[in-house]
Amino acid sequence: MWGIFLESVVIFKNYMGFHENHFLAVIYLLALLYLWLTEKDKCRRAIFVYAPTLLLLLFFCPLFRKVFVRVLEDSETYYRLLWLLQMSIVSAYGLLKFVGRHRRIGLAAACLVIAACGDYVYDSEHISKAENAYHLPQEAIDIVDMIEPETGRITVLVPADLIYYVRQYSTDIELPYGREMLISRWDYHNAMYEAMEEVEVIDTPSFVELTRHGNFPCTYVVLKEDREISEPLTDYGFSVYGQVGEFVVYRDTTL
Amino acid sequence: MLMMYVTEVMNFIFWLVVVPFCIGMIPANFISPVRRSPGFILLSGYFGMWALFEISAVPAVLWVKYDNFKAASAAFTVLSLAAAAAGLLLLYRNGRAGGAGLIWGTKGNDVKSLSPAEWIEWLLFFALLGFQLYKAVAYASFDGDDAYYVVESLIAQESDVMYRILPYTGRPTDLDVRHALAVFPMWVAFMSVRANVHATIVSHVVMPLVLIPLTYLLYFEIGRLLFAERENQPVFMIIMAVFQIFGNVSIYTNETFFLTRTWQGKAVAGSLVIPALLWVFLLLYGEEKQKSDIAVIKNRANGGIWMLFAFVHMTAGVCSSIAVFLSCILTALTAFFLAFTKRDIKILLKMGAACVPSVIYMGIYVVVAYSYLL
Numbered sequence: 065m066w067g068i069f070l071e072s073v074v075i076f077k078n079y080m081g082f083h084e085n086h087f088l089a090v091i092y093l094l095a096l097l098y099l100w101l102t103e104k105d106k107c108r109r110a111i112f113v114y115a116p117t118l119l120l121l122l123f124f125c126p127l128f129r130k131v132f133v134r135v136l137e138d139s140e141t142y143y144r145l146l147w148l149l150q151m152s153i154v155s156a157y158g159l160l161k162f163v164g165r166h167r168r169i170g171l172a173a174a175c176l177v178i179a180a181c182g183d184y185v186y187d188s189e190h191i192s193k194a195e196n197a198y199h200l201p202q203e204a205i206d207i208v209d210m211i212e213p214e215t216g217r218i219t220v221l222v223p224a225d226l227i228y229y230v231r232q233y234s235t236d237i238e239l240p241y242g243r244e245m246l247i248s249r250w251d252y253h254n255a256m257y258e259a260m261e262e263v264e265v266i267d268t269p270s271f272v273e274l275t276r277h278g279n280f281p282c283t284y285v286v287l288k289e290d291r292e293i294s295e296p297l298t299d300y301g302f303s304v305y306g307q308v309g310e311f312v313v314y315r316d317t318t319l
Numbered sequence: 320m321l322m323m324y325v326t327e328v329m330n331f332i333f334w335l336v337v338v339p340f341c342i343g344m345i346p347a348n349f350i351s352p353v354r355r356s357p358g359f360i361l362l363s364g365y366f367g368m369w370a371l372f373e374i375s376a377v378p379a380v381l382w383v384k385y386d387n388f389k390a391a392s393a394a395f396t397v398l399s400l401a402a403a404a405a406g407l408l409l410l411y412r413n414g415r416a417g418g419a420g421l422i423w424g425t426k427g428n429d430v431k432s433l434s435p436a437e438w439i440e441w442l443l444f445f446a447l448l449g450f451q452l453y454k455a456v457a458y459a460s461f462d463g464d465d466a467y468y469v470v471e472s473l474i475a476q477e478s479d480v481m482y483r484i485l486p487y488t489g490r491p492t493d494l495d496v497r498h499a500l501a502v503f504p505m506w507v508a509f510m511s512v513r514a515n516v517h518a519t520i521v522s523h524v525v526m527p528l529v530l531i532p533l534t535y536l537l538y539f540e541i542g543r544l545l546f547a548e549r550e551n552q553p554v555f556m557i558i559m560a561v562f563q564i565f566g567n568v569s570i571y572t573n574e575t576f577f578l579t580r581t582w583q584g585k586a587v588a589g590s591l592v593i594p595a596l597l598w599v600f601l602l603l604y605g606e607e608k609q610k611s612d613i614a615v616i617k618n619r620a621n622g623g624i625w626m627l628f629a630f631v632h633m634t635a636g637v638c639s640s641i642a643v644f645l646s647c648i649l650t651a652l653t654a655f656f657l658a659f660t661k662r663d664i665k666i667l668l669k670m671g672a673a674c675v676p677s678v679i680y681m682g683i684y685v686v687v688a689y690s691y692l693l
Contacts, residue, residue: 081568088568107605110656111597118652141641147573147589148649150597152562153538156555157545171440171554175561182565185578186454190461199459199523217489228466232519235474235489242487243466280488 068126087181092151095158204229218283240280268295330514339364344406349623355424366630376502388475440553447560455527460579472518475508503584526582544601588642628673636680
């Protein structure tokens with residue numbers, strides 16, 4: 065039970081970003097404490113004080129966590145219980161009650177404190193200038209436009225960089241494996257993925273055997289131009305179909 | 320080309336503004352005129368629309384094998400248009416009866432009476448909102464889950480199939496009940512088909528333009544209930560907007576989900592559905608009322624709010640299976656404390672009744688997930 069409790073503490077710290085010196089949680093907890101002390105309305109106490117406090121206690125309760133994980137068969141989403149705290153609404157309510165009539169100075173101070181304790185979302189490494197209306201890398205779109213059949217579907221082997229995007233643009237492109245291979249904790253295995261991504265140098269004969277005679281024969285293979293390969297694919301019945309940026313598109317002429 | 324864009328925009332306006340607004344007049348008709356507002360109507364209309372989508376799509380997912388998206392779309396089109404027509408009928412009847420307006424209620428529109436300071440504060444809030452919308456459209460936010468959710472929408476749009484094809488690879492697959500009951504990507508697909516716009520564009524561009532303002536509309540409605548002094552409302556909204564922008568303390572917070580993966584059902588659950596439960600609790604029990612309003616509210620049943628309560632629970636199921644569980648936990652805890660503080664055991668029973676859609680959802684989930692044991 066102690067171990068489960070400590071796991072919950074780690075989840076809480078990760079959620080609140082303490083390890084990166086973010087302290088929005090402190091604002092929230094202070095607001096909650098202030099509401100504990102000052103909120104007179106019984107109903108609001110129930111909604112904004114008692115329920116969140118009990119939720120926090122339940123979050124750290126090992127027995128509750130055991131039941132939650134058992135019922136949902138998923139321990140990775142336990143942190144979503146903290147969504148019920150609705151930190152922003154409770155904090156904003158508490159802050160506004162605290163500043164009372166000094167609204168403007170209170171507003172300025174609140175914004176400064178939130179900015180100092182929080183983290184600017186648009187600085188995220190996952191956010192970048194959109195290259196097109198799809199919000200997908202243009203290279204992925206150009207490759208699909210190049211190989212997409214007019215009718216029917218084809219199977220295409222693409223590097224890990226493109227796996228997330230290809231089927232967001234066209235579902236006529238099928239993949240021999242997908243995103244599930246990129247999440248190591250999901251622990252999937254796929255021979256073609258291992259031959260493509262997990263070796264330093266692609267072994268051409270065995271690689272071609274898999275792409276041509278595996279469960280899902282690939283009409284096209286896309287490789288990065290600097291991908292090391294023991295022998296050129298063109299010696300094994302492939303032709304260079306085109307190139308988009310750093311990606312070379314090969315077509316299997318035997319299929 | 321221009322004509323095509325105009326048609327797409329008109330279709331979006333029809334399905335994302337007109338239809339939900341008309342549906343929202345049904346719950347609005349069953350609440351006190353004091354509480355009526357365009358914000359209440361649009362929000363309750365959205366939750367009503369999602370509830371109708373759940374009724375249309377979940378049976379199709381479970382029991383229709385081929386072209387199940389077509390079947391769900393047809394059912395949803397009929398149900399939503401019928402509900403919108405019913406809303407319009409109520410508006411017409413209300414107007415003819417000469418009662419308080421269904422849209423503005425008895426309070427009317429008080430924009431004109433804003434002080435210069437309030438104008439500036441509201442402008443500041445709208446600048447923050449505009450900034451978030453600009454970032455949502457001009458910037459791409461990578462999220463690995465899009466390889467599942469966005470592709471599910473695209474498969475439905477391009478192949479008329481729901482949850483029978485593995486989005487990662489394109490191969491046929493068995494029903495994954497945890498994802499299949501959360502039909503939010505199918506609702507996105509429905510909008511994509513109606514407007515004839517690629518589902519990935521709808522997810523990444525159109526949905527943030529709709530869902531971000533809708534979420535702030537909900538925060539505005541919550542602020543209106545929390546603060547009787549109107550001057551506090553823009554300040555509350557500014558703090559909320561700043562909190563969202565700086566809420567990225569980890570990848571797990573609902574604020575991060577809200578602005579980086581707005582189009583996913585779980586983001587809607589965290590930022591719209593759960594706050595909507597707080598909104599409903601406040602509407603039912605916690606509103607700061609002026610004395611003159613209390614008599615009017617007491618004279619009118621809260622039927623529309625209970626209707627909204629059930630819609631919100633159904634929307635939780637549309638967004639994510641876990642959201643159903645979370646909604647029930649929050650409702651149960653709050654009901655317990657409200658019943659205790661108000662010394663009224665009936666609160667537990669009433670709030671329990673509002674959870675019935677979620678209980679049915681969980682029942683279906685368990686039966687389908689464990690049917691192999693039968």
